[in-house]
Every structure is written in structure tokens, then in C-alpha cells.
Amino acid sequence: MDRVVAGRGTRVEFSGTRTFDPWAMWFNLAPFILLVAALIALLRRGKVRSMSVRCGIGYDLHRLAEGRKLIVGGIELAFEKGPAGHSDGDVLAHALCDALLGAAGLGDIGTHFPDTDPKWKGANSLIFLEHARKLLDEKKFAIEHVDAVVILEKPKLGPHFPKMREALGRALGVPAEKIHLKAKTNEGVDAVGRGEAIAAHVVATITTS
Numbered sequence: 001m002d003r004v005v006a007g008r009g010t011r012v013e014f015s016g017t018r019t020f021d022p023w024a025m026w027f028n029l030a031p032f033i034l035l036v037a038a039l040i041a042l043l044r045r046g047k048v049r050s051m052s053v054r055c056g057i058g059y060d061l062h063r064l065a066e067g068r069k070l071i072v073g074g075i076e077l078a079f080e081k082g083p084a085g086h087s088d089g090d091v092l093a094h095a096l097c098d099a100l101l102g103a104a105g106l107g108d109i110g111t112h113f114p115d116t117d118p119k120w121k122g123a124n125s126l127i128f129l130e131h132a133r134k135l136l137d138e139k140k141f142a143i144e145h146v147d148a149v150v151i152l153e154k155p156k157l158g159p160h161f162p163k164m165r166e167a168l169g170r171a172l173g174v175p176a177e178k179i180h181l182k183a184k185t186n187e188g189v190d191a192v193g194r195g196e197a198i199a200a201h202v203v204a205t206i207t208t209s
């Protein structure tokens, strides 16, 4: 039996057997559990907010000339003409390189690989992408997605996209699923439409945390 003794202050005495009540325990712990859950939610929210997303755009065009190999996205295609240029003239790789460098604020392809440097004469343009990837890695950027359009009258590019995505993904160290390619003709209009040139537009999305 509990007894209360009055005096200068109040003294409470308990007697009898205490029993463990799990419901009472959870009831007492509930505010603490809710507080921890709220803190975890706030921390997660803060982490998401601190992630920065950036986009970059790239464009390239090369004249098509006889006697040149047609290389697009790191893959050689059978055709009578290919892009004229200091390197292999791969417009897709060049536009992609510019899109990545632009997103990261690291200049452009001409800054890193000037076409006046004999070192890059006839170079495989996938090298430029590997270098861009290294620069992005140093700045803690991650490549999230690439979306590209290649404009060419002939030949058809679609059947070669799986190989191009693999080659580009390998150079950038990302899965091919992150690289999306599309092909267009120029409906016979302008130099691209007359089969005198090939062009590419690329948008790249990168993140940093």
C-alpha cells in the first residue's frame, strides 16, 4: 500500500510488487522515437538539398570529304565519305565532350585539345572523352545522363546506336543506359541535307554532392 506523509515537504512511500508493463514502456519511449525519426528525416532532406545538378550543351559540325573514315560515337561506319578534321572528326564525341566540360565549367574541347597541336592529328576522339571524364572526376562530378541528336542524311545510324552507346559509356565510365542517342536527317535542307556535312547536338546532365 502507498502512503503519503505530510510535513516540511512531502514524502511519498511505495510498497507492494512492481509489474513490467510493455505498453507503458512504449508510451514513455514514443516522444524519443519520434524525435529521432524527425532528426533522420531532416538530415536526409539536407543531404538531398546539398546535391547540385548541372546541365551542359554541346554542338559540332564537320564537312564530309571523300577518303575520310566515317566515325560516329567511336564507331567506324561503312560509307564513301567521312568528316574532315584535325582529329578523326567524330562530331558526336566532340559535342559530348563540350557538353560535359560546359556543365562542369571547365572550358571547351578547343581549350584542352587545340586543333593546332600536331599531337591530336588523326586522334581517336574517345581520348577526349576519357580526358573530360578525368577532369570531372577530379572535381567530384558524376555523369547522370547524356541525350544526343546526330544529323546526317546517309547512312542510317540507328542500327549502330547500341555499339556507339557502349563505346561512349566505356570512355566515360558510365553504363550505356545513361547515354541516349537519336538520329535525324535535315530533310535535304542546307549543307547537312545535301550530304555535305554531319552535325550533332548533345545535352549532358551531371551532379556533384
Ligand code: MG
Binding pocket: 060, 061, 062, 085, 089, 090, 091, 094
Ligand atoms: Mg569537331
